Amino acid sequence: MRNHFITDNFLLYNEFAEELYHTYAAMQPIIDYHCHLPPEQIARNHIFENITQAWINGDHYKWRAMRTAGMNEKYITGDTSDFEKFRAWAETLPQTLRNPLYHWTHLELKRYFDIDLLLNKESAQEIYQDASTKLGSSAYSCQNLIQRLNVEVVCTTEDPTDTLEHHRKMAKSRYGVHVSTSFRPDKALLISHEGYQRYLQELEKASDIEITSFKTLCDALSKRIDFFHENGCRLSDHGLSYVPFVEASSSEIKSIFAKKRKGESLTPLDTEKYQTALLLFLGEQYHAKGWVQQFHLGALRNTNSRMLNKLGPDTGWDSIGDYPQAYTLSRFLDALDTKDKLTKTILYNLNPSDNEVLAAMIGNFNDGSVKGKMQFGSGWWFLDQKDGITKQLNALSNMGLLSCFIGMLTDSRSFLSYPRHEYFRRILCNLLGEEMEKGELPDDMELIGNLVKNICYGNAKEYFNFQHDS
Incomplete structure (x- = not known):
């Protein structure tokens, strides 16, 4: 959607x-x-490998929401794959309605990646691939993310x-x-x-x-x-x-x-x-x-x-x-x-x-x-x-x-x-x-x-x- x-x-x-x-x-x-x-x-001028590394790792705002929604800690700070952690966040996000995380998440997807899909379980794979591909290019290096x-x-x-x-x-x-x-x-x-x-x-x-x-x-x-x-x-x-x-x-x-x-x-x-x-x-x-x-x-x-x-x-x-x-x-x-x-x-x-x-x-x-x-x-x-x-x-x-x-x-x-x-x-x-x-x-x-x-x-x-x- x-x-x-x-x-x-x-x-x-x-x-x-x-x-x-x-x-x-x-x-x-x-x-x-x-x-x-x-x-x-x-x-x-670090370049992130994927959106999880840039967006979810270290973000205790998201972590608290994921825990509240019942996500196992392995998908938050554990050793599961970066995509599994992203998917867990995508599954959590629809439950954050009226929390500022819902606004911030979609503002960030739109402003940085021109993504205007709602993030959820169904869109997780497409958004992960699109954002991660862009992040892997020099145009999305840390210095360029700031200047953007x-x-x-x-x-x-x-x-x-x-x-x-x-x-x-x-x-x-x-x-x-x-x-x-x-x-x-x-x-x-x-x-x-x-x-x-x-x-x-x-x-x-x-x-x-x-x-x-x-x-x-x-x-x-x-x-x-x-x-x-x-x-x-x-x-x-x-x-x-x-x-x-x-x-x-x-x-x-x-x-x-x-x-x-x-x-x-x-x-x-x-x-x-x-x-x-x-x-x-x-x-x-x-x-x-x-x-x-x-x-x-x-x-x-x-x-x-x-x-x-x-x-x-x-x-x-x-x-x-x-x-x-x-x-x-x-x-x-x-x-x-x-x-x-x-x-x-x-x-x-x-x-x-x-x-x-x-x-x-x-x-x-x-x-x-x-x-x-x-x-x-x-x-x-x-x-x-x-x-x-x-x-x-x-x-x-x-x-x-x-x-x-x-x-x-x-x-x-x-x-x-x-x-x-x-x-x-x-x-x-x-x-x-x-x-x-x-x-x-x-x-x-x-x-x-x-x-x-x-x-x-x-x-x-x-x-x-x-x-x-x-």
Whole structure:
């Protein structure tokens, strides 16, 4: 059966929305300022053998749906053939109606492969062969998959110990997309994690600094920040349940770090004191470099211990957490702001009940120094779907200025996920178009159209100011 629902006016429900999308949004380049694409595959311009390798392997969104539909794990992360895994996804997809996966899947098939068949058990063989044949050609290499969707900037995410060899290779190439990175020091914060001591050894090697104290830890991280900056990095990123804030003296932090290095156990309060001190240090470093700092807040990770032990992390066993966010976050931001060392900041929430909390929080620290200095980030992970995107846009509009918003990002590991920007843009244009039709916004296409252009592209370009020759 043909796909007749992904039309030119998909998700656009009146003429205002249609004109906003087609005239102002559709042609805007994409600045994907946060994703998890493998830089090694970009640098060597990897070509996938088939669509399973490009589209299903590593995609825990699809894996969760397949498990829910009753698919055996062997068709998900097991050792069955790539076609069998694809067929299992094809059999699952009709059961995902009203889940964003149904929209994303058909958008991706249409935009990348010009396939307008509905994916199901009957069409699986034809679609697998068609898409896999195309993917096997140089026209569908990783670099070309990115360029196919008019992407201008890709910003991946790396640990402080990373060599950035692939980014350095890309910087010297003639590739037309600017490939940058963000600095993600989560492992340095996890002092209570069983792998912490081992991680410090890796950081020592990367920084060529012996880490014997909290100060030398900071020295090592500072040196890696310098290295990342020299190689074009202009962002940091932190994935946290919540931002801790428990102040402590320098002697307390010194003692806590020493206890850990001796192999002694730490209390939860010790951990939060250490994390607070390190986050404040890092925040000041980011400000000194003129970086943007990002905080992804609210994930409840690795909830299924049986499957975590079997498959490892990032395999589909994470969820929305219900952590308190407002008080400690406000104190952390205020501690940096008091010293005038609060850099541009993006806050993302995973729990939709925190929408208004973060939308209001950014207004506390927008000081007029930079347009949209504090950002309430777009719907993330479980929230990057129609309802979640709409609620984020509404909360931001009600509490702040939608006109200063830097828009969508993929936060994806897949080279085929860039239609999510189209999805976001259609939802944005329809939201505004419906309000124009109701008379809640002016019937001024140029005014609203420029708002759309800036949210889709212009604001992010100004905010990040990525330099291709950095």
